[in-house]
Amino acid sequence: MKIHLPKIALRHFCLCFVLTMFVALSLGAAQAEDYAHPQVEEEIVAQDAPVQSRNVQNNEMRIKMANGEELLFTVELAVTGAEQEQGLMNRTSMPLESGMLFLFPEERKRTFWMKDTLIPLDILFLARDGEIHHIHSMAKPQSEALITSEASSFAVLEINGGQADKLGIAVGDKVFHPVFRNVLAP
Numbered sequence: 001m002k003i004h005l006p007k008i009a010l011r012h013f014c015l016c017f018v019l020t021m022f023v024a025l026s027l028g029a030a031q032a033e034d035y036a037h038p039q040v041e042e043e044i045v046a047q048d049a050p051v052q053s054r055n056v057q058n059n060e061m062r063i064k065m066a067n068g069e070e071l072l073f074t075v076e077l078a079v080t081g082a083e084q085e086q087g088l089m090n091r092t093s094m095p096l097e098s099g100m101l102f103l104f105p106e107e108r109k110r111t112f113w114m115k116d117t118l119i120p121l122d123i124l125f126l127a128r129d130g131e132i133h134h135i136h137s138m139a140k141p142q143s144e145a146l147i148t149s150e151a152s153s154f155a156v157l158e159i160n161g162g163q164a165d166k167l168g169i170a171v172g173d174k175v176f177h178p179v180f181r182n183v184l185a186p
Contacts, residue, residue: 060177062175069168071167073159075177088117101155102156103154106154107152111148117141118142120162121159122158122164130175130177130182132173155180
């Protein structure tokens with residue numbers, strides 16, 4: 001049995017089929033992106049990232065210390081897996097009062113290393129509200145030793161080595177930036 005469809009019906013069917021396939025493939029790609037960064041218990045470099053990247057160069061953030069003094073820093077955000085893996089590797093210097101803020105989708109223990117990082121760093125591990133709960137001072141350049149947070153961390157701030165001690169930054173001080181939802185976005 002042979003079915004004859006008018007040309008207009010055939011075109012309508014083809015158009016509907018193509019649109020349906022486009023929508024299905026688009027939804028499949030969007031769902032696949034949600035799983036692009038594997039979740040692992042321990043990590044050497046950060047691989048997971050929040051759903052929306054907020055990577056904007058030269059973000060300002062403040063650190064409010066226990067004595068009430070506030071320090072202003074300019075930070076780069078490392079949000080995607082690629083940005084986090086690159087981090088501050090291969091840089092020969094970084095301006096004072098600068099750093100890199102690594103952001104993650106949830107709090108958990110974080111592990112970093114200094115392989116291919118050419119400058120010493122202070123690594124500050126931060127809770128979801130921006131409170132500093134662990135500081136690893138003067139991480140040695142190019143070391144493959146693992147540096148792990150003492151508690152679950154939502155973010156990690158890397159600044160020039162020795163700056164935390166020099167400026168008096170301590171555990172319990174608080175970082176203020178829109179990603180912590182503790183200040184208004186600029």
